[in-house]
Amino acid sequence: MSENAHTLSSGHVQADAWFGGGLHYGKLYEFGMPKGVEARRLLLLFFKHTRSPLLWIYNDEERFVYPPAWSALGMDLSQIYFVRSGLPLKELRPVFLQKSFPIIVLDGPEKLNKGEQSFLIHQVRTQKLLVILLRHYYLSPRTGNPFAHIRANCVWHKPLKSIQVRAVKKARLDSFIYSFAGDL
Numbered sequence: 510m511s512e513n514a515h516t517l518s519s520g521h522v523q524a525d526a527w528f529g530g531g532l533h534y535g536k537l538y539e540f541g542m543p544k545g546v547e548a549r550r551l552l553l554l555f556f557k558h559t560r561s562p563l564l565w566i567y568n569d570e571e572r573f574v575y576p577p578a579w580s581a582l583g584m585d586l587s588q589i590y591f592v593r594s595g596l597p598l599k600e601l602r603p604v605f606l607q608k609s610f611p612i613i614v615l616d617g618p619e620k621l622n623k624g625e626q627s628f629l630i631h632q633v634r635t636q637k638l639l640v641i642l643l644r645h646y647y648l649s650p651r652t653g654n655p656f657a658h659i660r661a662n663c664v665w666h667k668p669l670k671s672i673q674v675r676a677v678k679k680a681r682l683d684s685f686i687y688s689f690a691g692d693l
Contacts, residue, residue, distance in 0.1 A: 517561075517612070517639060519554040527674065527685045528659065531555070534611065535637040536658035537630055541648035541677070544569070544617075548663035551672050551687065552614070552641065553582060556589070563589045564610035566597045568617040569645075594618075598625045605632040616643045621654070630656035648677045 516531035525531045532538065532555055542548040556563055567574055574591050590610070594600045597618055604610060605628070621629070633640050633656075642654060647662045654660070660678035665671075671688040 517555050517559060520558065521554060521687065523685055524551070524554060524687055532639055532641075533658070534639045535634055537633050537640045537642065537654065537656055539642040539644065539648065539654050539657040539660045541644050541646060541660075541662040543647065544645050547665040547667075548672055549616075549643070550582075550665075551663055551674065553579070553584060554687075556612070557582075557584055559612065560588065561611045562609065563612040563614070564604060565589060565591050565614045565616060566594050566601065566618070567591065568593065568595050568597075568619065574616075598629060605629065605636075605638075608636045608638065611637070612639045612641075614641045614643065617645045618642070626654055626656060650677050653677070 515535075516533050518525050518531040540548075565574060570593075576586055576589075576591065579589070580586055592601065595618070597615055598605065598621065604613065629640065632638060642657065644653075648660050657678065659676070662675045662677060664673045664675070666673060666686075669686075669688065671686050673684055673686045675684040
């Protein structure tokens with residue numbers, strides 16, 4: 510598990526290979542992860558060992574991030590900050606204008622208009638941020654953020670304790686399955 514100036518590795522060969530060596534700073538990723546399917550566990554593989562400050566912005570009033578559960582999964586919460594915002598690009602604009610948080614997760618934001626998408630990708634590229642946009646539905650090849658480096662759907666297979674990641678746009682392989690048996 511490693512982190513360098515350009516990528517964030519999960520420490521798992523299959524996951525890192527699928528993402529071209531890990532998640533890359535200066536890139537925007539978009540994932541379809543419906544609520545309640547535990548697919549967010551995939552991201553915890555990458556975030557588990559980061560030393561960079563991480564800002565997780567969520568939008569759901571009824572379903573929120575429960576930090577003690579993440580701590581029980583081995584996450585170091587000292588560098589992870591949780592904020593609730595329905596309109597993060599308006600309400601938290603200064604966060605995107607500087608590199609205080611090199612990793613930002615937008616978990617289920619309201620619809621982003623074209624201007625907000627353009628602003629977001631400009632800041633991602635300029636500040637070399639790693640931004641992950643999580644949608645509470647499965648992505649379609651016809652819609653979504655046109656600036657995303659990779660767009661993928663994540664499906665949790667409870668009996669197998671695994672996640673299948675299926676590409677919607679720009680991945681090296683069509684899909685991969687990661688098993689959490691004995692992990693996280």
